[in-house]
Amino acid sequence: MTPQFSIAIVGSGPGGLSAAATAARYGLSHVLLERTDHLCDTVYRYQKGKKVMAHPMRLPLLGEMPFEQGARETILANWQRVAVEHAVNVRLASEVNSIAKTDDDFTVTMADGAAISAAHVILAIGLQGNIRRLTVPGAEKPHVKYQLDDPDDYRDKRIVVIGAGDAGLENALALCGNNDVSVVNRQPDLSRAKPANVSDTDRAIRSGRIRAFHNASPLRIDDEGVTIDTPNGEVRLPADIIIARLGAIPPRKFLESCGIKFPSKDPAAIPELSESYESNVPGLYIIGALGGYTLIKQAINQGHELVRRLAGDPTPPADAPLLQNVCADAFPGKPVNLVLQYLRDHVPILAGLTSLQLRETLLDCTLARFGKGDTVFSRGDYTSSLWNIAEGAVSVELDPARPDNVIEVGAGEFVGELGLLSGRRRNATVTAAAPSIMVEIPLRAVRRLQTSVAEVQQELDRVAVRRLIHTTLGPDRPIAELEDIIAGATLRTYRAGACIIKEGETIAALYILRSGSATVARSEAGRENVLNFLGAGSLFGERGFLDDHAVRAATITATVASDVICIDAAPVRDTLARTPALRAAFSRAVQTQLAQSLRATVTQTQSTGPAGKAAAISDFLLSKGVGEATNVFIIDETICTRCGNCEQACAATHGGISRVSRELGASAEQILIPLACRHCETPHCMANCPVDAISRTPTGEVIINQQTCIGCEKCAEDCPYDVISMVDIGARKRPNWLVRMLATVGLARPADARIDTGAEHEKKALKCDLCSSAGGIPACVTACPTGAAVRIAPEAYMTWLREGSNP
Amino acid sequence: MTRFSSAAALPIHRSFLVWRNGIYAKAALLLTASCILLYALQHPTGPANGGTAVGYFLGTLAAILVLWLAWFGIRRRRYGGAGQLEGLLSAHVYFGIALMIVATLHAGFRLHWNVHSLTLVLLSLVVASGMFGSYAFWRYPQLMTQNRASATLTSMTAELATLDLRCRQLALLFPDDIMSLVHETVAPGTAHFGMADLVWGRRHNQVHRNNLAAIARVQTQLADRQAATPSEVLPLVQSLTQRLILMERMYRDWRYRALMLQWRAIHVPLTIGLIVALAIHVIVVFYDW
């Protein structure tokens, strides 16, 4: 039987619509299936008036759909017109539930039971996923809703919002002006949502406009309300409307049910696609955000390219001129295809990539030629990229005191993986040992490859483990002496709080902390006493290798998710016994560490009193993830007068918007960690930024480039500490000092300082930049009049806790 | 690059009162001692006053100190740059106290009903409020932190709302008079306090008494088994008591905060008054001369 359609397109976002419009232009029989009752739901749901950005600026636009930077409304209207003018065959309110392959074609079934058949299926459903629904008794009642279209539809209603994520809070805020609104939150506080929503909601709760139930969950729903479980017992909330905002089920499950395979378990993994966007199921294609291309222009281009290929009229990919640019410096005049082939041949970790992945990666890379003696990177730099040597060689100088002791690394290998994987400063200086061609792959591209190409992850790990063992155990010994030890090493990942070594255990391995951090603790009088704090690169568990101890003297626990190299004890003992020079080097390494922990132990012999307090503080800090910070803001609440000068200082030096919030911070043990960026060793926020706007400066600050940020909120979602807020930026004016002084004492009210420019909304991601844009000295700390506030490296703070806090 | 290294650059969590081991306290002490010595060693022809050579010197010093102390209000709002405000506040406090003595010496310990003495009185009030403020800055953060015990204003407000609702729902099972008593007691807005509460705690006391009365009234129901069973009475008593304790805590939080910050509503306006009076004092002195 011939299928009804040549192409079925699922999802009418920019990718799907572009594909459908192109199909219409080529006269291919097609259908565009859309879940909602309008086109382009993701863009439709942007904030009203949002200024939509057209990144990457240099990428040309292909196909039928007009698109340039502008207001959401204009863009949606233009696209709507394309659908009409091209007579695209759209079927709205058609959520696709299953796609089954039968011999030559596909059967696509929708939520209402209807089915169609098609020869090719293009999946362009984006990343928003399917809505999660309530399961309590009564959940099927008609007054239970899962979205809020227009808050103005409701007036004087009793409304219960279930779920205190961003969607829930935004709905509650929009409704609370005209209705009686309660929010039911499963968490003990609002910390799951974005700071801006949290502070608005806090204000609404305080002024009585919203009632909030924390630690609460719905039990059952009846016609007039909902009964919830709270820590103070059951409470019945009368309700005319119940709005449940419980998040979405990621599209991965759906894709797997269609037979599509993922390269790894990582939730960020993207299915492997051919150069023509075809998945492992022949005839089933994936484009747009779902295929890992997170920007509108990319989605439009891909929809167009793919359908032209299916129509038998292929066009060169839109990224061709960009790739030409990337290659121009190192390979002037060489065609891109040949450069791609050259990379496959000369850079082993790129060899296993599909051509789509290779093109995408190359867009982010820098290809550079170095003359003999040129510096590639220097010790102490905070750069996060991987340098591959395509041709030539480099020398790696590990110890500035011994410039003669260098390690040579040749063509086909890479350098810089340590800084990349641990987020620490570069521990070596690398210079070209011969004229070389190098390929620099930035952190974000490496991350993407790690999740989607298994070999890249393995190769990185293998080399990193080798090198870390070499530099930690015997940097001045030839690596050949260490081969047995390396063979006995495995890489393990520990969750935050997981125990790596237990006190009293027999000694079976030696460890190196590759990334993350850990505490060393000993139990005394029934209490765990933290003795030391280990950062990435530390050697531990060395007891028993130079002396005859048989059991562990301390417990070592990961404070954040950490990668640890575990080396079997037997080969280490054998090798040390066999190679005296290596034994000497190893013993030097151990001495340095020992000296440190001894000093700590001496100052901490009692478990109560000040030392007990210091331990409790460090426990608290570590439980809040401070272990992966490079610089953290900490306030002593017994000194802080809550004057707010730190926040004022931040606002004053950053265009009127503070990036610090004390009220939303976490506090315990009389210590407050305000909500502010911690400049993580491996910044989570960087991982998914579609325009690479987040970077680490050579001096260590993690900063967001305001020019390139498109306001997509990815970083805000990814930051586990919720320190990024999405803010409408606009000119803000500060009242003069007299008004501000009188305002402090309640004698004046500074008028709302924001001047509305009337322009389109431009939301940008904002967070602390450690004042690198304002002189380099954190203004919050210098402005604190009482001495309560510090911004500091966690190690320094821990040292102070152990040694300086109780004079 | 100390910000990312393991060596701490600044002293950590040290109160402004002991900034750099109290260097400004020592400096101010030295200044005061020198002024007293100067005053004691002078041999004026008449009684000691602002008109002698030493008097002029002390007066000029005092005027400069006043202006410098007042400049703190401007400097405090100049953000960014390297100077640590904490050091300046430390100096402000100790030189402010020293100024009290310098100014008194300048006046030769004499008071009359005129603008000159008014200046000294205003100065004393500014200094006195500043001394209270320093005490408040030292004491109340600790009290406030202990009282809060990791809760935030928002979490306390939310907890109060839950308890209010629960009390109201539980009260529905009781006779009308009790029900309306409870509903009145837990009415919204009872957790807002004003200036009058700072001094007398009047409104707070009223709220407190109402709450206690409601608890007592509900408890009498226990005796009267006809109207309600213990299983209905106990949860209400319990919730009302929880609410009482929470309100206490919220009141203390509010009170500490107000005491800690509101003294500046005296310190700052009086400073402005002082500068005006000082200017008149100087003009009058030179005009008379």
Ligand SMILES: Cc1cc2nc3c(=O)[nH]c(=O)nc-3n(C[C@H](O)[C@H](O)[C@H](O)COP(=O)(O)OP(=O)(O)OC[C@H]3O[C@@H](n4cnc5c(N)ncnc54)[C@H](O)[C@@H]3O)c2cc1C
């Ligand atoms: C807040 C925000 C701001 C952003 N700002 C920008 C910007 O300024 N510039 C930029 O270039 N990019 C921006 N992006 C990214 C951009 O929105 C996406 O890259 C783009 O929408 C991806 O297009 P798509 O066609 O792949 O999928 P989507 O646009 O997500 O479209 C998917 C469509 O499929 C439908 N669908 C889903 N599941 C089904 C199903 N089972 N059956 C039928 N239909 C289904 C959905 O309803 C939706 O209409 C932003 C993203 C967000 C969230």
Ligand code: HEM
């Ligand atoms: C004539 C003497 C003084 C003058 C003119 C003066 C003036 C000022 C001014 C203008 C401010 C700024 C207020 C603000 O920014 O809100 C201030 C703050 C302060 N003053 Fe004084 N002061 C004097 C004496 C003192 C003394 C003697 C003390 C303490 C013993 C003191 C303690 C303080 C404190 C603690 C602050 C900090 C307020 C804050 O940071 O919020 N002052 N003073």
Ligand code: SF4
């Ligand atoms: S924004 Fe969040 S994830 Fe990024 S560096 Fe700061 S704290 Fe870490």
Ligand code: SF4
């Ligand atoms: S500036 Fe200092 S005293 Fe003021 S709120 Fe911030 S930390 Fe507290």
